[in-house]
Amino acid sequence: MSSSAAPAAREQSRPHASMLPAAAFYIVFFALPTLCLFVLSFWTADGFQLIPGFTLGNYEKIFTSPLYRALMIRTIGVAFVTTAIVVPIAFAVSFLMRFVFERRGQFILQMVLLSLFSGYLVRIYAWRTILGKQGLLNSTLQWLGVIREPLDFLIYSNFAVVVTLSGLLLPLAVLPLYSAMLNIGRDDIEAARDLGAGRLHVLRTVLLPMAMPGVRTAFAFSFLLSAGDFVTPSLVGGAQSLLIGNIISDQFRGIGSNWPLGAAMAFVVIAVMLASYLIVMRLIRWVTTW
């Protein structure tokens, strides 16, 4: 993952004193908690009592339980579908903002930022009022006479989870992509066209590789955040659309909680996510080399 790193990042490859605060922050707030969680995943629990030790029992439980496996597969499926919706749309939106709307693109960017500030829960509830049984979509379709009965797959379903997650994550994915697009000049695209590349080829050999840092971040945002989310499935998902995040969060609170098992689940999820991320990045690299 080095070929298209930003030049600025390349220059700072040597460790530098000014990086120390960032490094300290990273260690205290990310590396240490993660390490604790990792150690915890090999312990066992008896009620609320944590028993230190080293057992692979938690991991074994995860891989042998049909419920956990099904949840894991569904989670990855939802994350993939969401990302497959979010990243291409965010890419197209960023492209339009950069090359079609130009200066008005900045205005759109501010709207995007504003929508992020409106809050996570508020936005999920907003989707509920759109997708609900008596929601905006159903009543509009009924009023238009397209349907007679409300469509019931719109809410409390995998569909609702994917749509809501996509709506939540789209603005977040636009930010890194738009900022990557700012490094691409109109003449870069024109040079490719001039040398004989059609539009699709320009996308594959110039736009995508040059926007790669943004694509990577947008992909990570939408893939990891949708795989880790448990609020959206519990608010708009049905009984059949719980995700692994819901089970993990259950392991950390209330009766029946089991921290070591939750920690192990979290690590399995992290490992699977990381592997998927690497595979997809490899795939994109393969598509953009010719």
Added chain:
Amino acid sequence: MTQTAVEIEGVRKRFGAATALEKVDLNVGTGEFLSLLGSSGCGKSTLLRIISGFEQPTEGSVRIHGTDVTRQPPERRPTNMVFQRGALFPHMSVRENIAYSLKLKRWERSRINDRVDEMLALVRLEGFADREPGKLSGGQAQRVALARALAGEPRVLLLDEPLSALDLKLRQQMQLELRAIQKRLGATFIFVTHDQTEALVMSDRIAIMNNGRIVQHGTPRDIYRRPNSVFVSDFIGATNLLRGTITAVEGKRVVLRTDSGTFHALASDMAVKRGERAALSVRPEAISLRRDPGATPEGYSVAGLVDEIIYQGNTVRVGVRAASGAAIWIEGRGDDFDGLSSGTAVVLSWAPDAAILLREDTE
């Protein structure tokens, strides 16, 4: 007569309400180095972009080697472009950049490699194949851009101020290099610049643009010697303009009365009438200076006082103020003006064919 590479016919271009090009007609011969010269905003880039296919003309047509390409997208046209800031693909090496159009044409790998090496030799960057574009100097980057554009053997190469970001010395060197490459390949080049010296040095022919029109085209020598308008004579090189009214016409001989005196001139291929406003253009280096007020050739001289003397190294410019108050500049070798100082009374004169009569621009 050489074959025509590019024929531009009645091309007009509007951007909304603004008109960028106003009925442009232009032919470019095969193997010709043509410069589009004009100040910023006069429509040079727009014309080049219409030839390359990045803009559609509002009216008119573009033909390349006889084929109408007006509606063809840029990727289908047999033209390639060198952009002002190079526009090298930053995620590809120099070699991959140059190979870009060849890969699109599905050339074989070994043939591509040979061609890239040939192009690198042409622009004298043999050791640079594996460099990243970000690690090239400005001049090297433009050479790679040239190599990339030439690799696919375009029938016409378009260059939009490719040297304007370079400093003077490098620019002058690259001008000669570019011209040499063009001659060696016998390729057709259309070169946009706002720098008149650059256009004079490099071109077979120059088309001078003003306000979206081509106001004159011809060889550098023709344009310098025989400008057809006050605008062109002022734009190309420095000149002295004596403006006034035509008081007599006898065949080709014309008498022009100005504030600085009455002058004679030849109306070479221009119909003029008594009473018309006109201007006389006399180049600074065509004027000679004498100190004794003896016999002055009537109609081809003016008296005045030395105002300013500017040393430019190998040449000296002298500003003379005529009795009317008009400033007239002359230029010559340093020792031509030894012993001159501010306030010296002098007589300026020129050969009859050095004064060019121009109609005043009607704007």
